[in-house]
Amino acid sequence: MTNATSSEPQYEVLWPSTRKAVKSRAAAPRLADLNGKVVCELWDILFRGDTIYPMVREYIRARYPGVKFIDHKEFGNFHGARERDVIKALPAKLKKFKADAVIAGIGA
Template identity: 45%
Template sequence: MNEPTYDVVWPKSPRGVHAVDLAPRLDSLDGKRVAFLWDYLFRGDELFPLLADELAARFPTVEILDYDIFGNTHGGDEREMIAALPSALREHRVDAVVSGIGC
């Protein structure tokens, strides 16, 4: 008897990105500088002001750095922007980031 044969393909590929440990969670946002980052794609101009108001109500001494300070995280120069982001965050003494990514 001639049994059929089938090629089998494993759909899982090797990992392309290695996991890294997350930064420790802040105990509070009081007295901290929080940077907003946005890709300018979906309603960040509506949502970030609401979030800033809520954070200020909960943490009266939080300082919000608006997304326009850092620029668009998506677009033609996103690689350069993201590459420069760590030094920009250090320059502005940022303690935490809220990144808005629209779909």
């Protein structure tokens, strides 16, 4: 735009955004080995997860034969009309299945 001249008014303007209200915390520790561990699958019933999840299972099982998977149907669709209810019930269900890790998808 044009260069300023001495006769132009100057404006001191305020920040239009606001500070973060969410304090960040550390992520959970990662696992050293998936053998003997329980991996729970969360699926939003979108974007070919019915094809993708079995492939991911196969890939991980090939490297950790002792891994156990819990199917997404045990948890419900965490995206959509019942998202909040499904999320609310998640801690108890993960505890029930003795979850060691979770795979959540699919954002596309």
